[in-house]
Amino acid sequence: MDEKTLIAKRVALELRDGNLVNLGIGLPTLVARYLAPEVNVFFQSENGIVGMTALADEGLVNADLTDAGGSPISAVAGAAAFDSAVSFGLIRGGHLDVTVLGGLQVDQEGRLANWMVPGKMVPGMGGAMDLVSGAKRVIVAMTHTAKGTPKIVKRCGLPLTSVRRVDLVVTELAVIEPTAAGLVLREVAPGVTVAQVQAATEAELIVPEHVATMAVAG
Amino acid sequence: MKKVIQIAEAVARIPDGAVLMIGGFMGVGTPDGLVDALVSAGRRDLTVIANDTARPGVGIGKLIDAKLVRKVIASHIGTNPETQRQMIAGETEVELVPQGTLAERVRAGGFGLGGILTPTGVGTVVAEGKRTIEVDGVPFLLELPLRADFALVKAKRGDYLGNLDYALTARNFNPLIAMAADVVLAEAEAIVPVGVIPPDAVVTPSVVVDHLVAKEVRHG
Numbered sequence: 010m011d012e013k014t015l016i017a018k019r020v021a022l023e024l025r026d027g028n029l030v031n032l033g034i035g036l037p038t039l040v041a042r043y044l045a046p047e048v049n050v051f052f053q054s055e056n057g058i059v060g061m062t063a064l065a066d067e068g069l070v071n072a073d074l075t076d077a078g079g080s081p082i083s084a085v086a087g088a089a090a091f092d093s094a095v096s097f098g099l100i101r102g103g104h105l106d107v108t109v110l111g112g113l114q115v116d117q118e119g120r121l122a123n124w125m126v127p128g129k130m131v132p133g134m135g136g137a138m139d140l141v142s143g144a145k146r147v148i149v150a151m152t153h154t155a156k157g158t159p160k161i162v163k164r165c166g167l168p169l170t171s172v173r174r175v176d177l178v179v180t181e182l183a184v185i186e187p188t189a190a191g192l193v194l195r196e197v198a199p200g201v202t203v204a205q206v207q208a209a210t211e212a213e214l215i216v217p218e219h220v221a222t223m224a225v226a227g
Numbered sequence: 228m229k230k231v232i233q234i235a236e237a238v239a240r241i242p243d244g245a246v247l248m249i250g251g252f253m254g255v256g257t258p259d260g261l262v263d264a265l266v267s268a269g270r271r272d273l274t275v276i277a278n279d280t281a282r283p284g285v286g287i288g289k290l291i292d293a294k295l296v297r298k299v300i301a302s303h304i305g306t307n308p309e310t311q312r313q314m315i316a317g318e319t320e321v322e323l324v325p326q327g328t329l330a331e332r333v334r335a336g337g338f339g340l341g342g343i344l345t346p347t348g349v350g351t352v353v354a355e356g357k358r359t360i361e362v363d364g365v366p367f368l369l370e371l372p373l374r375a376d377f378a379l380v381k382a383k384r385g386d387y388l389g390n391l392d393y394a395l396t397a398r399n400f401n402p403l404i405a406m407a408a409d410v411v412l413a414e415a416e417a418i419v420p421v422g423v424i425p426p427d428a429v430v431t432p433s434v435v436v437d438h439l440v441a442k443e444v445r446h447g
Contacts, residue, residue, distance in 0.1 A: 055326060056252040056396045072255065073383075073394035079253030079281070079306070090395045092402045093278070094334050097327030101347065131314070131323075132305020133279075134353075139327035142347045172350035
């Protein structure tokens with residue numbers, strides 16, 4: 010299993026039946042593939058729909074039905090479309106249960122940076138700042154390092170997406186829960202040791218007596 | 228009866244230097260007829276307020292390609308390398324606004340509000356130069372309203388009075404910008420008789436729409 014699949018399968022276990030969920034572009038989008046059949050969630054896309062689902066067939070493309078990346082999608086029975094103010098009202102107003110986002114850095118305080126690299130990449134924040142500020146639960150799904158450079162750091166050097174503490178960080182090596190006391194190592198991936206996780210992490214990790222082995226969706 | 232005008236006539240009213248709000252999200256829900264006519268007419272020094280600049284050759288990206296835009300206020304330009312190039316070269320000014328904040332600033336502009344208070348951006352670079360206001364101990368940013376000279380709206384249907392409805396995710400910013408500009412130009416997929424869109428289904432009431440633009444009729 011490649012690292013992105015592993016991360017997506019672990020994140021899938023965090024979603025609960027009935028949740029309203031927003032998945033970021035890229036790795037987080039993969040999470041939808043690994044939901045257990047008994048878990049029915051509504052996926053929101055910030056361009057204005059609740060109830061998006063993958064396009065079953067390319068012949069079904071509707072130019073007016075796309076995800077936030079502009080790619081064609083489909084809608085489940087019971088879907089609803091609305092304008093951008095309502096879409097972000099759902100996000101900011103406490104209606105969105107979970108958002109899963111990619112990350113560039115997460116720091117010891119559990120703060121996320123994921124929208125720009127000054128001088129290199131200035132794409133704009135899109136909906137990320139609203140999602141991290143507003144969702145009930147924020148899950149960061151990202152690779153543990155950027156080609157060996159730790160992404161879980163003492164202090165974010167990159168501009169923050171929000172000062173809000175995210176709820177969970179899932180990487181191919183570990184599941185880490187940011188808490189008021191610091192970053193708690195909850196799980197390690199199969200075959201990975203606590204020492205290996207710590208070595209790939211710049212921030213200090215709080216290591217409880219029992220660290221579980223990462224479970225992944227089937 | 229709402230005057231239906233030709234696209235060229237609509238664009239002739241837009242001067243160089245105009246501030247435009249344009250609907251659309253990655254080109255979906257962008258009035259392509261109006262955008263193409265703006266490019267043909269070569270209107271310059273435009274300020275564009277929109278969610279994004281799509282991609283080169285798509286939607287608002289066509290205005291960027293033609294170097295007609297002096298300033299962009301958007302939430303995302305990452306999908307358009309040409310916008311980024313013009314920004315880095317200093318040819319186009321770009322103001323990045325969180326998407327939900329952009330929607331609310333436009334709404335405030337159209338709804339007569341002096342601004343909105345949002346938690347989004349508190350403690351980040353977005354907060355720089357802005358007032359932070361505490362409400363019951365929680366900090367919010369004061370974000371100011373946006374208005375435009377013209378709103379270029381894409382609708383699914385418009386009736387002859389100018390009542391509009393929208394299609395799925397092509398709705399996005401369109402109903403918001405239709406409230407927030409001095410002149411509202413709506414490009415509908417279809418222009419239908421009054422009454423075809425029932426009152427409950429009207430999203431943008433005709434009273435805010437100045438003109439429906441007719442699609443170019445192509446023969447043969």
